[in-house]
Amino acid sequence: MIRRPRLLVTAAVGATAALLLTACGGSGNGGSKGNDKIAGADSGGETSASPSASASAGSAGRPKITFPAGVKNVFEDQKTGNATKDAVLEDNAMSVNSLDDAIFQGSADTKALGFYNTGKALSAAIIYVQGYLDKSDTWVGTTRYFNRRVTLSGDTSATVIYCSDESKSFLKNRKTNKVKNTPTSADSYVLYNAKLVKNGQGVWQTTNIVSNRGAEECQP
Numbered sequence: 001m002i003r004r005p006r007l008l009v010t011a012a013v014g015a016t017a018a019l020l021l022t023a024c025g026g027s028g029n030g031g032s033k034g035n036d037k038i039a040g041a042d043s044g045g046e047t048s049a050s051p052s053a054s055a056s057a058g059s060a061g062r063p064k065i066t067f068p069a070g071v072k073n074v075f076e077d078q079k080t081g082n083a084t085k086d087a088v089l090e091d092n093a094m095s096v097n098s099l100d101d102a103i104f105q106g107s108a109d110t111k112a113l114g115f116y117n118t119g120k121a122l123s124a125a126i127i128y129v130q131g132y133l134d135k136s137d138t139w140v141g142t143t144r145y146f147n148r149r150v151t152l153s154g155d156t157s158a159t160v161i162y163c164s165d166e167s168k169s170f171l172k173n174r175k176t177n178k179v180k181n182t183p184t185s186a187d188s189y190v191l192y193n194a195k196l197v198k199n200g201q202g203v204w205q206t207t208n209i210v211s212n213r214g215a216e217e218c219q220p
Contacts, residue, residue: 061201063111065094065101070140071169073097077148077162085150088158088196091116091204095194096145102129103138106174118199121206140179141169147218156198163218164190191215 067073075093080086098112108129117125132138148162167184194209 062094062203063115065097065112067097067100068104071100071104072142073100074142074144075148076144076146080150082150084152085158088150088152088160088204089148092148092160092162092194092196092206093145095121095196095206099125099129100139103132106133108133115203116205117207118197118205119207121194121208124209136174138172138174139169140172143169158196158198158204160192160194160196162192162194163215164192165218165220166190186214186219189214189218189220191218 073093073096075089075096078086078089078093080089094112095116098110098116102108102110102113102125108126113125113129114122144165146163146165148160151159151161153159165188167188171180172178173180191212192209193211195207196204197207198204
């Protein structure tokens with residue numbers, strides 16, 4: 001089992017770039033940032049695999065995302081019983097998928113990346129994807145996203161806190177097809193805190209996100 005690096009977004013994009021370049025392909029903490037917790041968030045118990053069928057294309061001109069064989073993001077806790085929260089969780093999942101889609105396409109200028117992310121989150125996402133491309137890396141396997149909780153703030157703002165399990169996802173070099181194997185550890189689990197804003201098209205775009213690699217609350 002190995003861990004693949006995940007997105008680290010902070011208020012300072014320049015600082016984020018340095019953290020991402022450290023994290024890509026590494027097996028340490030990767031400069032993880034942020035551990036803010038928000039109370040009052042709810043979660044359900046359903047699971048969906050990526051890309052999401054309901055949000056991958058169609059309404060609001062959503063770009064289609066298709067993953068290659070052998071890779072998957074699995075999102076748990078998709079249904080809360082609240083339609084607004086479910087929509088937030090759906091677009092949070094699509095934001096995550098859009099980064100991986102850009103990696104698989106080999107471009108930091110995909111339609112989906114700018115569709116589901118904006119502001120600081122988009123700037124850092126581009127840096128993150130480019131870090132993969134510069135190293136000729138991609139990934140294989142399955143990443144699980146769980147304990148996903150939504151807090152709504154008015155009609156157009158929300159926060160999603162969630163964990164990822166990267167113990168079954170693997171860095172792979174595009175040129176050699178070699179998969180990098182490092183042992184599963186506490187750092188294979190990451191806590192995320194994402195801010196989303198609903199735009200004029202009705203899409204919940206990620207505007208900022210912080211992460212804490214090795215967070216205790218995400219450990220098995």
